[in-house]
Structure formats: C-alpha cells, structure tokens
Amino acid sequence: MSAAPSASAPAEGAAAPAGTGLLGGGAPADAPASERSLADRIVRGDVLVVVLAFVFAFLIGSALIIVADEDVRAAAGYFFARPQDTLGAAWTAITEAYAAMFRGAIFDYQARTPARAIKPLTETLTIATPLIIAACGMAVGFRAGLFNIGGTGQLITGAMAAAYIGFTVDLPPVLHLLVALVAGVAAGAIWGGIAGFLKARFGANEVITTIMLNWIAVNGLNYALKTTAFTGANKSQPVSPAVADTAALPQILGPQFRLHLGIVFAIGAIVFLWWLMNRSAIGFRFRAVGSNPRAAEVAGIDVGRSAIGVMVTAGALVGLAGAVHLLGTEHKLTGGIAGSVGFDAITVALLGRSGPIGILLAGLLFAALGTGGRFMETTQGVPLDLVQVIQALVVLFIAAPPLVRSLVGLGGVDRPGTARKRRARRRTEATDVATAEATAAEPSATTGSTAVAETDAEDTTPAAPAARPAEGENA
Amino acid sequence: MSTAVAPQPPVADDTVIERTVLADRSRSWWHLPATLTVLALAAMVFFGLRAKAGASTTFGLAEKAALNPGKIIPETVTVPTGPATIVLTALCLAIAAFFWWAQWANVALRPLVRIGLLALFALLWVLGFLTWASAGSETMSIGSLLQTTIVLAVPLAFGAQAGVLSERSGVINMAIEGQLLFGAFGAALVSSLVGGALGPWAGLVAAPLMALVIGALLALFAVGYQVQQIIVGVVLNVFAVGLTSFFFGTVMRQNPERFNTASVLPHWRIPILADLPVIGRVLFDQNILVYLMWIIVAALTVAMFRTRWGLRVRAVGEHPRAADTVGIDVNRTRWTNVLLGSAVAGLGGATLTIGTNVAFGEDMSAGKGYIALAAMILGRYHPAGALAAALLFAFADATQLKLSAVSAGGGGIPSDVLLMLPYIVTLFAVAGVVGRVRVPAADGVPYVKQ
Numbered sequence: 010m011s012a013a014p015s016a017s018a019p020a021e022g023a024a025a026p027a028g029t030g031l032l033g034g035g036a037p038a039d040a041p042a043s044e045r046s047l048a049d050r051i052v053r054g055d056v057l058v059v060v061l062a063f064v065f066a067f068l069i070g071s072a073l074i075i076v077a078d079e080d081v082r083a084a085a086g087y088f089f090a091r092p093q094d095t096l097g098a099a100w101t102a103i104t105e106a107y108a109a110m111f112r113g114a115i116f117d118y119q120a121r122t123p124a125r126a127i128k129p130l131t132e133t134l135t136i137a138t139p140l141i142i143a144a145c146g147m148a149v150g151f152r153a154g155l156f157n158i159g160g161t162g163q164l165i166t167g168a169m170a171a172a173y174i175g176f177t178v179d180l181p182p183v184l185h186l187l188v189a190l191v192a193g194v195a196a197g198a199i200w201g202g203i204a205g206f207l208k209a210r211f212g213a214n215e216v217i218t219t220i221m222l223n224w225i226a227v228n229g230l231n232y233a234l235k236t237t238a239f240t241g242a243n244k245s246q247p248v249s250p251a252v253a254d255t256a257a258l259p260q261i262l263g264p265q266f267r268l269h270l271g272i273v274f275a276i277g278a279i280v281f282l283w284w285l286m287n288r289s290a291i292g293f294r295f296r297a298v299g300s301n302p303r304a305a306e307v308a309g310i311d312v313g314r315s316a317i318g319v320m321v322t323a324g325a326l327v328g329l330a331g332a333v334h335l336l337g338t339e340h341k342l343t344g345g346i347a348g349s350v351g352f353d354a355i356t357v358a359l360l361g362r363s364g365p366i367g368i369l370l371a372g373l374l375f376a377a378l379g380t381g382g383r384f385m386e387t388t389q390g391v392p393l394d395l396v397q398v399i400q401a402l403v404v405l406f407i408a409a410p411p412l413v414r415s416l417v418g419l420g421g422v423d424r425p426g427t428a429r430k431r432r433a434r435r436r437t438e439a440t441d442v443a444t445a446e447a448t449a450a451e452p453s454a455t456t457g458s459t460a461v462a463e464t465d466a467e468d469t470t471p472a473a474p475a476a477r478p479a480e481g482e483n484a
Numbered sequence: 485m486s487t488a489v490a491p492q493p494p495v496a497d498d499t500v501i502e503r504t505v506l507a508d509r510s511r512s513w514w515h516l517p518a519t520l521t522v523l524a525l526a527a528m529v530f531f532g533l534r535a536k537a538g539a540s541t542t543f544g545l546a547e548k549a550a551l552n553p554g555k556i557i558p559e560t561v562t563v564p565t566g567p568a569t570i571v572l573t574a575l576c577l578a579i580a581a582f583f584w585w586a587q588w589a590n591v592a593l594r595p596l597v598r599i600g601l602l603a604l605f606a607l608l609w610v611l612g613f614l615t616w617a618s619a620g621s622e623t624m625s626i627g628s629l630l631q632t633t634i635v636l637a638v639p640l641a642f643g644a645q646a647g648v649l650s651e652r653s654g655v656i657n658m659a660i661e662g663q664l665l666f667g668a669f670g671a672a673l674v675s676s677l678v679g680g681a682l683g684p685w686a687g688l689v690a691a692p693l694m695a696l697v698i699g700a701l702l703a704l705f706a707v708g709y710q711v712q713q714i715i716v717g718v719v720l721n722v723f724a725v726g727l728t729s730f731f732f733g734t735v736m737r738q739n740p741e742r743f744n745t746a747s748v749l750p751h752w753r754i755p756i757l758a759d760l761p762v763i764g765r766v767l768f769d770q771n772i773l774v775y776l777m778w779i780i781v782a783a784l785t786v787a788m789f790r791t792r793w794g795l796r797v798r799a800v801g802e803h804p805r806a807a808d809t810v811g812i813d814v815n816r817t818r819w820t821n822v823l824l825g826s827a828v829a830g831l832g833g834a835t836l837t838i839g840t841n842v843a844f845g846e847d848m849s850a851g852k853g854y855i856a857l858a859a860m861i862l863g864r865y866h867p868a869g870a871l872a873a874a875l876l877f878a879f880a881d882a883t884q885l886k887l888s889a890v891s892a893g894g895g896g897i898p899s900d901v902l903l904m905l906p907y908i909v910t911l912f913a914v915a916g917v918v919g920r921v922r923v924p925a926a927d928g929v930p931y932v933k934q
Contacts, residue, residue, distance in 0.1 A: 073730060077735060213911075214914065220851070221858070222911070225907050391734075392733035404719045405723070411709060412705075
C-alpha cells in the first residue's frame with residue numbers, strides 16, 4: 010500500500026502498456042523474428058498462455074463439479090467395486106454443466122424457436138454492457154497508477170442519480186434520457202472525485218478511501234430506498250418506481266430481448282478510453298504519472314491534480330455504467346442494483362490489461378461466463394460461484410505465463426541465461442524524465458510498467474529503443 | 485478557528501531555536517487541528533445544541549454481580565443530555581485548540597502525549613455522541629458495548645497483524661479478505677467433521693492451515709512469479725469467495741449436520757479479575773482467540789522492533805538489495821512472512837465461526853479483510869497501532885449495532901445512516917489524522933536478484 014503519491018509501486022505495476030489487448034503484452038512481434046524459431050515464438054506467445062489458462066481453469070472447475078456432485082460421491086462410495094460408475098457419473102456431471110454454460114451464454118441449441126436460441130447471446134451482450142463501461146473507468150485508474158476499488162460506490166451513485174432524474178422529472182423523450190445519463194455521469198464523477206481529492210490534498214490512500222466510499226454508498230442507497238423521495242408512494246417496498254419511458258434506453262432488438270442501446274455506449278466507452286489514453290494530452294499526463302510519478306512531477310505535471318482528474322474520469326465512466334444499467338436493463342432502483350459489477354469490472358480491466366480491445370474481449374467473456382453460469386445453476390444445480398472461481402483462475406494463470414508454461418513442461422523457455430532486467434524505476438535524474446516520456450509516448454513499450462506478465466517484459470524491451478540508453482542495467 | 489491560535493510566545497533564549505524550526509513547518513500542519521475542530525464543532529452543534537431540553541442519559545457501568553466493594557463504581561450514571569454533551573464537546577474543542585497551538589508553533593510533542601491526546605479526543609467525542617444518541621432510552625451499558633467491540637475487533641486485529649507481517653517484508657497483502665474467509669471456512673468445516681467438545685479445537689488448528697492456502701498462492705504469484713501484488717490479492721479474494729461459496733452451496737448445503745454445524749470455543753474465565761466492573765468481562769472472560777490476539781500483538785511488536793528477525797524483515801521491506809548484500813535471503817523472508825501472516829489471518833477467520841458460535845455463511849467476512857487493511861495503514865504498519873485502529877473500527881461498529889437496537893429512542897438516526905458511521909470515521913481518520921503514512925519503501929516491489 011502506498012499512501013504517498015511518490016514512486017508508488019502499484020502505480021507502476023498497474024500501468025499496463027497502452028494499446029495492448031488481451032493478447033498484447035509480450036507479443037513477440039517486435040522481437041527480431043529471424044532470431045527465434047517458430048516453435049519458440051509459439052511457446053512464448055500469449056495465445057498459447059491464454060488458451061492454456063482457460064484449459065487449466067476449466068479443469069480445476071471440473072474437479073470442483075465432481076467433488077460437489079452427489080451422484081459422483083455416491084458412486085465413489087463403491088469406487089473399487091465399479092470404478093466406471095464413478096468415472097461415468099463424473100463425466101456426465103462435467104459435460105452437462107459446461108454444456109449448460111454454453112447454452113446459457115451463447116447459443117441454446119435445444120431451443121424451439123430461433124429467437125430463443127439466440128436469446129442467450131443477446132443476454133450476454135446486455136450483461137456485458139455495464140461491465141465493459143465500468144472496466145473502462147477502472148482502466149483509466151490503473152493506467153494512471155491509481156487503484157480504484159470504488160466501482161461499487163460510483164456505480165450506485167450513478168444509478169441513483171439517473172433513476173432519480175428518470176422517474177421524477179418530466180422532459181421530452183431524447184432530452185430526458187440525455188439529462189438522466191449526464192446526471193449519472195456527474196454523480197459517479199463526484200463520488201470518484203472525493204477519493205481523488207482526498208488523495209491529492211491529504212495523501213489518503215485511494216484503496217482505503219474508495220472501499221469506504223463503497224460502503225457509504227451502499228448504506229446511503231439502502232437509506233434512500235426508505236425515503237419517499239426515492240420510493241414514491243410505495244414506501245413499504247425498498248424499490249423505486251420505474252423510470253419514465255422517455256428516459257429509458259430503447260431496446261434495439263424488440264421487446265423480447267433485453268438488449269438495449271447501452272451497447273453503443275459500451276463501444277463508445279471503449280473508443281473514448283483509446284482516445285483518452287493514446288491520443289489526448291490529458292491521457293498522456295495520466296500515463297506519465299502512472300509510470301513514474303517522480304519523473305512526471307519533475308517534468309512539470311501536477312501529480313495531485315492528475316490524481317483528481319483520473320478519479321473524476323474513472324468515476325464518470327463507472328457512473329455512466331450505473332446509469333446505463335439502470336436506464337437500459339433494470340429500470341427500477343433496488344438495493345442490489347450494483348450487483349458484483351463494481352468488482353467484476355476490476356477483474357475485467359486487469360484481464361484486459363487496461364487496453365481497449367482487451368477490455369472488450371474480457372468483458373464479453375466475463376458476461377458470457379456469468380450468464381452461462383446462471384443458466385447452469387438453474388438447470389444443473391451447480392452454484393454460480395463456480396464461475397467466480399474459474400474467472401479468478403483465468404486471471405491468475407494469464408498473469409503468470411511462466412507458471413502456465415511450466416505446468417505443461419515448457420518451463421525451459423523461462424530459464425535461459427537471459428537476465429531479468431525488470432526492476433522498480435525510482436530515479437530522479439532528468440534523463441529519466443525523458444525515459445518516462447518516451448515510455449508514455451511509445452504505446453507498445455512495456456518499459457515503464459511492471460506489467461501483469463512480469464517476464465514478458467523481456468520480450469518487449471527491444472520495442473523501446475528510445476528508453477534503452479537510459480537503462481544502465483539493460484544487457 | 486483562527487481564534488484558537490495562541491499568540492507567538494515571547495522571545496526567550498530557547499525560543500530562537502524553535503523559530504528556526506518554524507520555517508520547516510510542514511505545509512499540511514493545519515490538517516490535524518482543522519479536522520479536530522470541525523469534528524468537535526459538528527458534535528457540539530448537532531449533539532449538544534440540538535439535544536431535547538430536559539432529556540437525560542443513563543449509562544450502565546457496573547453490573548450487580550460484579551466485584552465492586554463499597555460501590556466504588558456506581559451501577560448507573562445519569563446525566564442531563566444537553567449540558568453533558570456540550571461540556572464533553574467543549575473539552576474536545578480545547579484539545580483541538582491545543583493542537584492548533586502545538587502545530588502552529590511546531591512544538592515537537594512526544595509521540596505518547598500526542599497519541600494520548602488524540603485518544604482522549606476520540607473518547608470525549610464518542611462519549612458526547614453516545615450521550616446524545618442514547619438520550620431518553622434505556623440504560624446504555626458500557627460493559628456490553630465494550631464486549632461487542634472486542635468480539636468485532638478480533639478478526640480485524642488478526643487481519644491487520646497479517647497485513648503488518650507481510651507488508652513489513654515488502655509484499656502487499658490485499659488477500660486478507662480471502663484469508664479470513666478460508667480461515668472461517670476451514671474452522672467451521674473441520675470442527676463439524678470432528679464434532680463434539682474436541683471439534684472447535686480441531687477447527688482452531690484447521691483455520692490457520694486453511695488460510696495458508698491463500699497465503700501460499702499469494703506468495704507463489706507475488707514473490708515467485710512477481711505478478712503485480714494488488715492484482716493477485718484482489719483476484720485471490722474473488723477466488724476465495726467463489727470457492728467457499730461453491731462448497732457452501734453444494735457440500736455444506738446437502739448435509740449441514742455433517743459439514744457445517746455451529747460450535748464454539750469455550751470461554752476461559754480468569755477468577756476474580758473477571759468480576760471487575762466494566763472491564764472484567766471484556767478482558768478476562770473470553771475465548772482463547774481473544775487472549776491469543778493480545779499475545780500475538782505483543783509478541784509481534786517485540787519481535788518486529790527488538791529482535792534480529794524483525795530487523796531483517798524490515799530491512800527486506802525497506803531495501804531488499806541492501807538486505808541481500810548482507811546475506812539475507814529476500815524472497816525466502818517474504819515467503820515466510822506472507823505464510824506467517826496468512827496463518828494469523830486464518831485465526832481471525834476462525835473468530836467469525838468457532839469464535840462466535842456461528843455456522844459458516846456465504847461471503848461471511850463481508851469486507852472485514854479490507855477494513856483490516858485500512859486498520860493496518862491507519863496503524864502505520866505497527867502491530868500495536870493496527871490493533872488500536874482495529875479497536876476503533878470495532879467500537880464504531882459496536883456503537884452502531886447498539887444504537888440501531890435502541891434507535892427508536894435517542895437520536896432517532898436511521899439505522900442505515902448509523903451503518904455508515906464506521907466508514908465515515910475511517911475516511912476522516914485516513915484523510916485528516918493520518919494523512920501520508922510512511923510505507924515500507926519496497927512494499928509491492930518484487931525483488932529480482934541481480
């Protein structure tokens with residue numbers, strides 16, 4: 010935990026390389042291709058790691074399904090008499106669970122009508138919408154070296170503001186929606202901005218403040234749902250009235266699907282993230298602070314103001330996610346409006362390495378696992394929590410490619426004589442400012458970050474020739 | 485506010501020295517006194533001046549059965565709400581004024597004086613709040629309030645010690661939540677499996693072992709594979725919630741008698757001392773986990789700052805390269821400390837189930853791990869400080885519970901607003917009183933041998 014804004018390690022670590030997607034990171038494309046054999050490149054490549062990460066995660070998930078299945082345990086009681094019973098029961102349990110997951114997430118091949126068959130896919134997209142937007146907000150923080158855990162709180166305030174505008178104010182159709190969305194964005198921005206302000210002004214650790222703000226928002230929401238201002242006439246139920254039709258996001262595939270216009274906002278958020286971080290001056294400052302706060306300060310960037318800016322931007326995006334979720338999917342404000350989106354968004358941003366494409370893919374993946382898991386829970390009785398375990402395992406495995414490679418006996422790649430050059434950059438000389446700027450300006454360079462995949466860094470260091478001379482220890 | 489600033493002392497020989505220091509007064513010198521003043525004024529206006537006229541508040545101090553020769557400590561104390569609150573908050577203001585003077589003149593207060601005054605401020609403030617909030621309702625029993633505080637503080641304190649252990653060696657431990665949860669799960673599972681009077685004791689052994697799983701994973705990824713440590717921690721928490729909820733929803737739900745029954749560690753009552761009024765039950769009639777908490781905090785304070793082991797751990801956390809140069813195995817130290825920490829957190833998890841006679845429940849740690857983390861930072865990475873912060877959070881939480889039980893009378897604060905109390909207290913504490921905490925320099929930085 011670093012309370013001090015200077016040279017904070019998480020700051021550097023979380024700042025993943027710009028523009029790298031799910032498969033980005035250590036893609037050996039920049040390395041001198043002729044020097045490496047094709048096999049070597051495949052082994053080192055991220056595609057293999059990602060595939061293997063999923064294989065291992067689902068294998069462990071299968072083990073859990075077996076342990077939890079009553080038929081399997083019953084058959085295991087007489088395992089030595091008839092082992093095929095146990096194995097058969099285990100196979101049935103696993104395949105049925107994963108088949109249900111697929112049917113619930115992407116395409117229901119047992120459905121009677123085509124509309125029902127593709128409903129799971131639209132459902133996945135609906136769930137993915139707030140997840141992707143919120144993950145974009147999280148990514149802004151990570152890239153700028155701030156660890157924003159406050160997704161839940163920002164989501165709740167965003168949803169609350171949007172809902173309030175949605176069911177109290179009377180406005181013409183398009184304007185009403187816009188005002189409600191803006192209210193959500195503003196509320197999220199304020200909630201995030203509080204943490205940013207406390208960080209900038211008092212040096213309060215953003216991890217703590219955002220967690221506390223989460224709880225304050227959760228309890229504030231529960232309180233609000235007991236007041237007539239939010240519940241309207243129906244005071245006994247902790248539910249708000251539905252937002253007016255003029256404020257609801259239109260459904261784009263007709264009333265039988267829940268998919269709504271919010272998906273466009275999700276794509277917009279992705280583009281905004283890309284533009285902000287890779288094309289704008291503000292984003293450049295955010296990234297400079299993220300990769301090396303000391304150097305950024307020396308270069309004349311106001312680190313404190315940057316912290317506020319980052320948290321306001323992150324909060325605004327997460328607030329938008331809350332508003333979109335409420336105006337598009339839920340329509341009514343309830344105590345559980347935020348669900349686990351606030352925390353899932355963190356994992357999505359991490360899995361997507363805070364890059365636009367990565368977040369898009371990771372968000373769709375998490376949403377698919379979530380909707381599939383829910384279907385699996387209702388049809389097969391396998392708890393949804395299995396999905397959480399699989400999600401966590403995927404992120405863990407992808408974060409440590411050497412572990413994955415060594416599990417399949419390819420560990421040798423990670424233990425040649427190559428020295429590991431990564432270490433914390435904490436120098437204040439002016440040359441380092443140039444380095445930091447070069448790092449920040451060079452989107453494909455991982456130099457400034459202890460990237461998620463630590464050892465991948467050695468693959469990409471040649472991509473930053475500008476930074477190289479300044480790094481004394483680069484062999 | 486500025487009226488509280490004392491005039492500059494007249495020039496005497498030794499004040500010359502002080503004035504040279506004055507130039508060095510940090511830019512944030514006014515944060516602490518300003519926070520205190522705001523808090524005190526808010527309390528005075530909201531609690532003191534808005535109290536119902538003629539209302540009175542009754543505090544319960546000693547119980548009838550307590551060892552209380554000659555009724556030295558009265559059983560109940562009744563005070564008029566308004567005046568009492570105003571007096572208490574006025575004393576708070578006086579302390580705030582003293583801090584204005586001390587910070588302005590840059591007087592170096594001894595740490596003990598400073599902390600003592602802050603503690604006194606907190607005590608007076610809270611008393612003022614309690615006086616106001618429990619006005620007119622039934623007796624506010626201080627003894628039972630403290631008892632709840634201890635029960636709530638133990639998991640936080642264990643978690644915070646786990647944080648101190650691993651962060652002093654340079655590994656950020658965001659996974660306290662997961663360790664608590666695994667500890668609670670292991671304790672409940674094993675104590676149900678073993679059953680009988682021996683069950684809880686088996687659970688007590690199982691909890692740290694179970695939490696070691698999370699600790700080992702954290703160390704494997706953070707130290708072994710140098711993955712960004714906050715990421716590992718957050719993801720491990722998701723993993724722990726998912727895994728325990730999965731087993732709770734399947735195995736435990738299918739057969740709760742066998743896998744998830746509530747059991748409790750016996751209370752060890754220390755004769756005579758446990759009969760003392762007010763503090764007797766709180767300090768001397770608890771289960772082994774509470775006593776262990778005191779012992780671990782004391783042992784850790786000594787070990788961390790007075791032994792060779794502690795010096796090495798701190799060296800690894802501050803400057804791993806230097807530690808490596810003198811022959812300390814950096815990564816092994818980190819591994820040991822993370823594992824040790826997770827075992828301690830596992831004990832905290834055990835408190836949630838076998839410490840309080842509760843069966844395991846889904847996500848039952850409910851964010852306590854994160855609060856423990858906050859307690860550790862608030863306690864400035866010091867075992868005793870972390871304990872104090874844990875007690876503070878627990879007290880705020882206990883007050884909230886107590887007041888929402890009697891809320892109909894008193895201040896009439898809605899329970900949801902009361903629930904926010906601990907978190908608002910933390911926000912103020914983190915921002916105003918603590919501010920910039922000095923973090924172990926290499927905290928969160930993986931070490932790679934050159």
